[in-house]
Amino acid sequence: MKKTFKLNGLECANCAAKMEQAIGKLEGVQNATVNFMTTKLVIEAEEDKLPAIVEAAEKIVKKIEPDVVLIKA
Template sequence: MKKIFILEDLDCANCAAKIENGINELDCVNKASVTFMTKKLVLEADEDKMDKAIEEATKIVKKIEPDVVMKAK
């Protein structure tokens, strides 16, 4: 299952890379990619793990970039 999010107020390419790497380390995530130019996060996880993946991904985003808002596209 794949979900797309917009990372509003993301203004640091290095932070985007850190967010992507952090989310990819989660056990509940199959794959994650962050595109800094479009501020887009593509999150792939099994359907039964998607809610947990979104919750954990949000925590990582807030830890690295507290001002960024993760909104479903």
């Protein structure tokens, strides 16, 4: 299942790459893509694990860039 989020306040391309790598390593994630230009995060993951993955992704985003807000697109 695919979920798209807007990364509100994302201003660092390097941080976006770090987020993509860290989220991609989460258990149950098949693919994670952060597009810095559109400030979008797309997570492709197992449907039953998605709520936990989204929660973990939010924590990763906050850890890397505290001012970024994850919004469901």
